[in-house]
Amino acid sequence: MVEAYVLVQTDVGRADQVASALAELDGVLAADAVTGPYDVVVHIGARPVDDLGALCWARSPWCRGS
Numbered sequence: 001m002v003e004a005y006v007l008v009q010t011d012v013g014r015a016d017q018v019a020s021a022l023a024e025l026d027g028v029l030a031a032d033a034v035t036g037p038y039d040v041v042v043h044i045g046a047r048p049v050d051d052l053g054a055l056c057w058a059r060s061p062w063c064r065g066s
Helices: 015-023 049-058
Strands: 002-008 028-033 040-046
Touching: 002 049, 015 028, 015 040, 040 049
Parallel strands: none
Antiparallel strands: 002 040, 028 040
């Protein structure tokens, strides 16, 4: 399995809600609200490597700029 981390910025006060919603998606191994310049760290995984890019781009609204 190929794994990656996606850093997400959210609207103020929405990090927990966004992390919870992302954690339910196929291919998402974990999603955690954090503090700092990014609000959510999403751990994604796919097999084979080509599917990792497809997973990210299929959800491009939360994957912009990664």
